[in-house]
Amino acid sequence: MQGDNNARLFLNKLIEVYQTGISYDAVVITRGGGAQSDFLIFDNYNIGRAVAKFPIPIITGIGHQKDVSITDMMAHTNTKTPTKAAEFIIAHNRSFEMGLLAVQQNIVIKSQQLFLRHFKILEELKKNISLNTRTLLAQHKEKLSFSNQRIAANVKDILHEHQKKLSLKIQFTAQTSQNLLRRKNSDIEHLAGNLKLFSRACLRSKNLHLEHMQKSIALMSPQNILKKGYAIVKANGKITSRANDIKEGEDIEVILYDTILKSTVKEKIRHDGRETDL
Incomplete structure (x- = not known):
């Protein structure tokens, strides 16, 4: 190799x-x-x-x-080792999968809870509407019967009057129910929109984190380090940072950002590194 x-x-x-x-x-x-x-x-x-x-x-x-x-x-x-690499990938994918499953499960649970709560409200409204309608019908039937017994001559006018009132009350009750259902449907749509916004925000945050990691890796590349004024020294075809690997009189290569300098070592002078100490 x-x-x-x-x-x-x-x-x-x-x-x-x-x-x-x-x-x-x-x-x-x-x-x-x-x-x-x-x-x-x-x-x-x-x-x-x-x-x-x-x-x-x-x-x-x-x-x-x-x-x-x-x-x-x-x-x-x-x-x-290759085994450790495989374990890392499996663990990463498993963690990602578990996160998605947890989010999915939370969405399902919240949706079921929301649906059940509104379903119960609608059922209660349905019962109340039915009960109120039957009560109203019973009351007006009783009044009509009593009026029919007492005022036989005006029975038609009385029936017409009460039928009109009954129709208005039923219409009002139906309209009230429709308005309430419309408001509840709007609430459900609003909650669904919030869930979508949360999911998008979460994905956007993960993407920004990945972009930051990519930029950090790029900054560590040898080419970027050479741009800052550093150099790579090669002796006998190998990169080295130890003076003991180089002897006086040997040929070396000094690799800069855009140039390779070939030279011969005349003298080795000990350097304490203070000039480049940050």
Whole structure:
């Protein structure tokens, strides 16, 4: 797994994943054991840079218990083994699923409670309307009967008068019921609208959090660090930050943001780091 050729193959695989156009949730990089030298490819600059800039979250499970590679540091999430990577994904998906199920269950429960409460109110109104109507009918029938017995000559006028009053009262009762039902339906629609707004606000908050994480990862890329004036030193083809790895007279490469400087070490002078101490 060493060498520029293997690194290019690795990068090509990442490019192939990106070019498929499929909106994958994540890309998992694993290593199923092997020699210590097989671990070196994951310290390749180009691979680390590609992982840091990759638009899809990358999870590593390279399988090395002691060392952390550049690829691990650039990844969205790093784990020690392929098994741990799988456990992380399963746990993440399970947590997301449980959250959705909890929200769904709460919506169902609230909807059922709301429906039951209004159903009971409507049933009570229905009973009251029916009872009041029967009571009114009984009262007016009794009055009509009494008036018919006492005033036979004016029976038609009396019947007409009471029928008119009865019709008005029934009409008023029906109109009152319709207005009440309309108000209750409006309340239900208002509650449904609030539930939709809450769901959208929750999703918007999660999206903002994901965007913040992506920006933070981008700021950690080696290219952004080089822009700030730092440099990478390579001796014998390897990146190093230790003076003991470089001997006087050896050739080294100093990698800046847009230039590589090749030079020969004439002298090593000890530096305490105070000039760059923040």
